[in-house]
Amino acid sequence: MTGYTIFNLSLATIALLAALRFLSSRKQVALVLRVSCTITCITFPWDFVGIQLSTWNYPLSPGLTLVSVPLNDLSLSFLVSVISTSVLVGGLGRRLGLATLRSDH
């Protein structure tokens, strides 16, 4: 297990706590997952190009890779998106009209 994986596991704990704290219905969870998956899909080619252009690199082993993109990078992107989106839904949900999603709980 690489250091990056351990880092992501701790981040997953934070993401889970954030989701439990800020999300109050399955529809909100589905919305957050949808946004996070979309951002992860966008991140994949972006990450690939960044790595090819040597914009960033990994001094230690980043773990398993998919087309030279570390899977840990994709996990990081997904988890950070879950945290950000959960916080935004929790804080601005009512103003964004997401509070109505609670009725179908």
Added chain:
Amino acid sequence: MVFGQPRAIRRHLRHRCARGQLASLQAALGQRNVADEVSPIMAGPHPQTRALGRPSARQHSHRSARNVDHRIIELHTLDRVGRLMSSHFSYMLLEIGMFLTIWLLSLNSVDWGPLLTKQGLWLCISLIAFWFTLDQVGLLFGLWAFPAKGTLLFRFFGLPLEEYLLFIIHTLMCYMLLALFRPEGIDDRLHHI
């Protein structure tokens, strides 16, 4: 295409040509994956020159060396263009491209009002601070690094300027996609159509 150390390569090629070791030179270039680029050198003198008569071994060696010089200059130019493409702006351009993609997708669905309230701004600042902490931890443990050649030269706390921009862009992307995927967001888009 040859990347890096053109002076050393030039010296190496001249030495080989002067000694007439073209076959081994070709093999050496083949190892460097530049055989296609330097194949005209291997083909010997230009056809017009060939029509004038077969040059002596010494003349041929000099001409080859001159051709090598010419080709090396071309390769060096290609090298510089390559470096320019992967220059300091690459990260910034990637970020702008990603942001514009999401922005164009969610153009009619986003209401920036909630984000520009006091609460919205505080949320953004909190998320940016969280991102910053996360990035610093990653740097500290050597999980990732930002080489100087791919980013702008401005750095604060070891992070390039683009990374700070990414903190903002990611938060905005999450907000825009939330606005896009919420049921009202889809209704808004249909209304605009």
